[in-house]
Amino acid sequence: xxxxxxxxxxxRAMRELVLSADARDLAAAVREEGIDPAELARAGRAAxxxxxxxxxxxxxxxxxxxxxxGLSVLLRLLRRRDELSxxxxxxxxxxxxxxxRRIENDRxxxxxxxxxYQLEQFFQLPKRSLAKLAGMERDRTPQFTEQVLRFAAxxxxxxxxxxxxxxxxxxxxxxxxxxxxxxE
Amino acid sequence: xxxxxxxxxxADGDGDPSVPEHEYASSExxxxxxxxxxxxxxxxxxLVARIHWRQRQLRxxxxxxxxxxxxxxxxxxxxxxxxxxxRAVVSIIEHLDRTMESISGHAVGAVVAEAEFLDQLxxxxxxxxxxxxxxxxxxxxEEQLLAREQLEQIERCFEGAKPAFDLLRxxxxxxxxxxxxxxxxMDKRSYEAARKKAxxxxxxxxVRSESRARR
Numbered sequence: 238x239x240x241x242x243x244x245x246x247x248x249r250a251m252r253e254l255v256l257s258a259d260a261r262d263l264a265a266a267v268r269e270e271g272i273d274p275a276e277l278a279r280a281g282r283a284a285x286x287x288x289x290x291x292x293x294x295x296x297x298x299x300x301x302x303x304x305x306x307g308l309s310v311l312l313r314l315l316r317r318r319d320e321l322s323x324x325x326x327x328x329x330x331x332x333x334x335x336x337x338r339r340i341e342n343d344r345x346x347x348x349x350x351x352x353x354y355q356l357e358q359f360f361q362l363p364k365r366s367l368a369k370l371a372g373m374e375r376d377r378t379p380q381f382t383e384q385v386l387r388f389a390a391x392x393x394x395x396x397x398x399x400x401x402x403x404x405x406x407x408x409x410x411x412x413x414x415x416x417x418x419x420x421e
Numbered sequence: 422x423x424x425x426x427x428x429x430x431x432a433d434g435d436g437d438p439s440v441p442e443h444e445y446a447s448s449e450x451x452x453x454x455x456x457x458x459x460x461x462x463x464x465x466x467x468l469v470a471r472i473h474w475r476q477r478q479l480r481x482x483x484x485x486x487x488x489x490x491x492x493x494x495x496x497x498x499x500x501x502x503x504x505x506x507x508r509a510v511v512s513i514i515e516h517l518d519r520t521m522e523s524i525s526g527h528a529v530g531a532v533v534a535e536a537e538f539l540d541q542l543x544x545x546x547x548x549x550x551x552x553x554x555x556x557x558x559x560x561x562x563e564e565q566l567l568a569r570e571q572l573e574q575i576e577r578c579f580e581g582a583k584p585a586f587d588l589l590r591x592x593x594x595x596x597x598x599x600x601x602x603x604x605x606x607m608d609k610r611s612y613e614a615a616r617k618k619a620x621x622x623x624x625x626x627x628v629r630s631e632s633r634a635r636r
Contacts, residue, residue, distance in 0.1 A: 244568040247575060248476040250593035251623045252518060255468050258620040260461030263468060266624035274464050281463030284486050285455050288493035
């Protein structure tokens with residue numbers, strides 16, 4: 238049985254009391270302590286307003302990082318599908334192996350445009366599809382991000398592609414193609 | 422007793438594939454609900470933020486207002502594994518309360534997984550590094566001592582209001598209203614009076630400065 242922390246339980250009960258209380262009673266009690274309840278409410282509203290202002294930027298920044306995750310996963314799966322080491326892929330696509338490792342392992346890394354282009358060519362992916370995943374293209378819909386997230390979350394880091402992974406990879410490449418066709 | 426520690430993923434069903442998508446609010450719906458909060462709602466949220474802040478002894482690490490702000494931002498950023506609001510299950514106020522609980526609990530832990538969020542929000546157009554909680558570490562023995570002191574402080578704040586404190590204590594232990602009235606030998610009217618008194622004493626305790634609350 239989970240041990241209950243009595244202090245935490247009392248604080249939880251305090252929160253429940255506040256949330257179910259009549260706000261006028263709370264305001265009166267706060268005033269008794271020399272604090273203006275309207276000032277507290279204004280502080281809460283200000284926190285909300287600031288968050289509402291910040292959220293679009295936060296969403297955008299988060300999306301870019303998550304798209305990178307999709308890029309890493311896609312490259313890893315494609316490389317494994319073709320049974321290529323980093324060095325082999327780098328040599329064939331004429332890119333730098335260290336950069337390839339960074340793309341796969343560092344979600345904050347923005348790859349060089351040439352590298353992205355070379356990889357698109359090598360894997361015969363739709364034009365600008367990897368660039369979009371690398372966050373280089375501003376024109377992307379929430380549905381695109383959602384699909385990328387779903388794809389990244391579904392993949393697993395194992396050595397050989399399972400049938401499910403192969404299916405997932407194929408479906409995602411088809412999605413990229415359809416998305417690219419929609420952009421044209 | 423150590424302060425309660427929870428991780429973000431424990432706190433609610435974020436990213437839980439068994440939760441139907443329609444139960445989650447979109448960022449637009451969450452934004453609309455937040456914009457529609459009344460002064461009474463905001464007062465309650467700030468009081469709840471202060472309770473978390475006081476409970477976790479966050480002090481300079483993060484103000485109650487910063488805690489609330491952070492909870493709202495995480496609710497609005499609905500992509501990925503953020504704090505998605507299950508609007509079909511809890512109100513926006515309850516959701517923000519739970520999110521603040523998660524963030525404040527997180528801030529206390531020595532191993533804070535805040536890095537992911539900070540990394541993701543490191544873009545130039547959102548200066549998250551100044552707006553997200555700073556991490557700090559506290560030894561377990563210190564936490565235990567603080568928790569004991571807090572319980573004593575709360576009890577002192579209820580001096581002269583024993584029924585109200587008993588009610589708070591029994592609610593904390595999970596007793597229902599009928600069980601509490603039976604245990605304390607109260608009728609419905611005296612229970613209501615004790616509950617109102619407890620609400621007022623809680624509000625006073627949490628807006629009181631820490632130094633005054635210690636006395």
